[in-house]
Amino acid sequence: MIHRYVKNGLHFVLDVNSGAVHVLDELCYAVSGLIDADMAEACPQAIVDALPQYPAEEVREAYGELYELKRAGLLFAEDDYIDVSRYIPVGAPVKALCLHVAHDCNLRCKYCFASTGDFGQGRKIMPPEIAKKAIDFVIARSGKRHNIEVDFFGGEPLMAWDTVVQTVDYARSLEEKHGKKFRFTITTNGLLLDADKQAYINENMDNVVLSLDGRPSVNDEFRKTVSGAGSYDVIVPKFKALVDARDPEKDYYARGTFTSHNLDFAEDVVHIADAGFNRLSVEPVTADPGCGYDLTEADLPQIEAEYDRLTEIMLERRKAGKPFSFFHFMVDLDQGPCVVKRLRGCGAGYEYVAVTPDGDIYPCHQFVGKEEFKQGSVLDQSFDMDIAARFAGMNIYSRPKCQKCWAKFYCSGGCSAANYNMNHDMNDSYDLGCEMERKRLECAIYLKAMDKMCNN
Numbered sequence: 001m002i003h004r005y006v007k008n009g010l011h012f013v014l015d016v017n018s019g020a021v022h023v024l025d026e027l028c029y030a031v032s033g034l035i036d037a038d039m040a041e042a043c044p045q046a047i048v049d050a051l052p053q054y055p056a057e058e059v060r061e062a063y064g065e066l067y068e069l070k071r072a073g074l075l076f077a078e079d080d081y082i083d084v085s086r087y088i089p090v091g092a093p094v095k096a097l098c099l100h101v102a103h104d105c106n107l108r109c110k111y112c113f114a115s116t117g118d119f120g121q122g123r124k125i126m127p128p129e130i131a132k133k134a135i136d137f138v139i140a141r142s143g144k145r146h147n148i149e150v151d152f153f154g155g156e157p158l159m160a161w162d163t164v165v166q167t168v169d170y171a172r173s174l175e176e177k178h179g180k181k182f183r184f185t186i187t188t189n190g191l192l193l194d195a196d197k198q199a200y201i202n203e204n205m206d207n208v209v210l211s212l213d214g215r216p217s218v219n220d221e222f223r224k225t226v227s228g229a230g231s232y233d234v235i236v237p238k239f240k241a242l243v244d245a246r247d248p249e250k251d252y253y254a255r256g257t258f259t260s261h262n263l264d265f266a267e268d269v270v271h272i273a274d275a276g277f278n279r280l281s282v283e284p285v286t287a288d289p290g291c292g293y294d295l296t297e298a299d300l301p302q303i304e305a306e307y308d309r310l311t312e313i314m315l316e317r318r319k320a321g322k323p324f325s326f327f328h329f330m331v332d333l334d335q336g337p338c339v340v341k342r343l344r345g346c347g348a349g350y351e352y353v354a355v356t357p358d359g360d361i362y363p364c365h366q367f368v369g370k371e372e373f374k375q376g377s378v379l380d381q382s383f384d385m386d387i388a389a390r391f392a393g394m395n396i397y398s399r400p401k402c403q404k405c406w407a408k409f410y411c412s413g414g415c416s417a418a419n420y421n422m423n424h425d426m427n428d429s430y431d432l433g434c435e436m437e438r439k440r441l442e443c444a445i446y447l448k449a450m451d452k453m454c455n456n
Helices: 026-032 045-050 056-071 081-086 128-141 157-178 195-204 216-222 232-245 266-274 297-319 339-344 385-392 416-423 431-455
Strands: 002-007 010-015 021-024 096-100 147-153 181-188 207-211 253-258 279-284 352-355 360-362
Touching: 002 026, 002 431, 010 026, 010 431, 021 026, 021 431, 026 056, 045 056, 096 128, 128 147, 128 157, 128 352, 147 157, 157 181, 157 195, 195 232, 207 232, 216 232, 216 253, 253 266, 266 279, 266 297, 297 431, 416 431
Parallel strands: 096 147, 096 352, 147 181, 181 207, 207 253, 253 279
Antiparallel strands: 002 010, 010 021, 352 360
């Protein structure tokens, strides 16, 4: 399988199974549209006849170059992963926790998938004792895994600050005994950030996610406080102080959401970058159809055009010495993820789980509250391996739409929660999300090509 596209005068051919990306001249690109996996060594006369605008000998030469790529396994490569997918282990160790230390929030964001913070389960804070049992759970379930990821999530985790601090201390106290190394992430809306919390986060959190939608008017339309006031003017100075004091070697990113109300979201990306946050993401909302701010198929042409515009903005910023990274345009064409990750993705439900304030275990934060997906409890250390096996068994070959999609090894089948929320079937891919992902990948590959051309 190959995928062909043209962007700003560059002609791309991607070989899906090998991962090879070829930037071709116009003639080779034209020939590439006339060949298939059964191409023979000699150029068929039908291909020469189909391209009368080019000299016949040049067409044959272009065909020969493409044939050599095929012989090298870089064009129409066989799918070597089909058999691999059948033997992926389903009993993988749990290596990451999403700790819902707060099912409460001091914002009332309209688009919040978590019912403004409580996940439909009532507002509550995770007691430190529950968090410690979650640490015991992941240590016990992680097997020989050395590195363990813990994300402090909510709601708003700064509302459970004592639990956060006690959890970090407890986990660190067990590292040497159990041969583990904990990496911590915290996601915050910033309202409760003060100098002490900023310093603690910068010292103890390997990553921090700062929730910010972009321009003040865009952010404040949806991200309002309990009183109904906007949050932008309060949080941005606090975020900036945290980032300015942060070790450059430690990760952070500003994360926003765009809706149908700001389809010109490239302006929000630029605004966040200009506000001093050069690692960022602005992601499409997943919302109930007809809610008034959901994204629809009718929005897709404008969304795709905006990704194109953002691509050009990023190139201009790089030339001007003001680069920034955009999460969805980050792709590694030289050394992609391991085979298992290419096939299965995030690991929700078997390698990664979410824990609620009551200690209940779910496959990820987006499944919390859906009782049919409850996997157990850290209180009794129970864990439903049947549900884990169900999630582990899903991959690009269990999803019919993925099998025909050129982007499958990049997105690894997409998000199971998004599929379930939109289609009530984790194996039925969310079409609009897939279309946006394919567009983002085309832009990302184009940016990579431009980088290499500029550096050569």
